[in-house]
Amino acid sequence: MNDVPTADPFAPPEAGPTSALRLLPWPGAEGQPAFLSSNGGFLAELADEIEDMQLDSAKDVLNATHVVTDNPAASADELRFAARRLGESLRETLQVALSRELRGHSMADQTVLVAKWPHDPKSVGRARRELRRALETWGLAEWTDRAELVLSELFSNSVRHVRSPEGSPIETRYERLPGGLRIEVRDAGAELPVLQKPSADAESGYGLGLVEMLTDGRWGAGTRDGVAGKVTWAVVADEDADEQPKAAEEKGGL
Numbered sequence: 001m002n003d004v005p006t007a008d009p010f011a012p013p014e015a016g017p018t019s020a021l022r023l024l025p026w027p028g029a030e031g032q033p034a035f036l037s038s039n040g041g042f043l044a045e046l047a048d049e050i051e052d053m054q055l056d057s058a059k060d061v062l063n064a065t066h067v068v069t070d071n072p073a074a075s076a077d078e079l080r081f082a083a084r085r086l087g088e089s090l091r092e093t094l095q096v097a098l099s100r101e102l103r104g105h106s107m108a109d110q111t112v113l114v115a116k117w118p119h120d121p122k123s124v125g126r127a128r129r130e131l132r133r134a135l136e137t138w139g140l141a142e143w144t145d146r147a148e149l150v151l152s153e154l155f156s157n158s159v160r161h162v163r164s165p166e167g168s169p170i171e172t173r174y175e176r177l178p179g180g181l182r183i184e185v186r187d188a189g190a191e192l193p194v195l196q197k198p199s200a201d202a203e204s205g206y207g208l209g210l211v212e213m214l215t216d217g218r219w220g221a222g223t224r225d226g227v228a229g230k231v232t233w234a235v236v237a238d239e240d241a242d243e244q245p246k247a248a249e250e251k252g253g254l
Contacts, residue, residue: 022044022047024036024047025050025054025092026050051099054089055093111175112175115172124155131148131174143180150214150234155170155172157185158185162188182234184231185233186230191230215234220232
């Protein structure tokens with residue numbers, strides 16, 4: 001086994017969360033639209049879940065409506081009900097689209113997105129979804145598959161191997177780079193990850209090796225400046241991107 005690199009050739013300063021305005025799927029005071037200026041957190045996750053349920057419901061309504069509209073014997077009450085449900089679903093779908101458009105405009109003006117997530121396996125998929133939106137907004141959609149795999153491995157390691165203090169979140173940081181992006185996962189764990197060389201018949205231990213392959217060796221881990229815990233980072237970008245990794249001998253012999 002080899003230790004992962006601790007020297008970070010692309011280390012930025014520790015930064016607080018970058019907010020992206022979003023329209024919430026429930027009304028505010030006096031029925032007015034409600035907005036959230038935050039990334040991650042309970043309210044953002046709840047809003048994501050409700051939006052997904054609204055879109056799934058709209059699909060079901062759309063698929064079922066033809067049963068009524070194509071039936072010559074359908075009553076006026078049945079047609080009115082179908083039309084009302086279609087109208088409700090359309091309003092919800094348009095609101096979801098507006099919410100995601102607002103977040104897209106916010107992301108487009110930013111080069112760094114930071115979010116905090118509960119220490120929970122469900123957060124992996126939510127963080128991937130946020131990464132996918134960022135890549136689409138930044139015009140980096142061609143990196144989506146590779147970046148999502150890298151993020152999944154780093155985030156899953158934090159969930160599986162870090163005994164997080166109660167209430168301590170996992171933080172993600174996505175930074176747009178020339179020709180790609182940098183991904184960071186920050187947690188409360190002190191032990192740095194280890195790159196393993198599993199045997200041919202091993203059933204686990206391949207995760208960081210996959211990260212090594214997908215990033216062309218441009219990844220590592222280290223302690224956080226002034227904060228307990230560690231940061232694991234990876235760069236998914238063109239080989240000739242402006243920010244290049246240090247020589248291999250400075251990467252712990254990987």
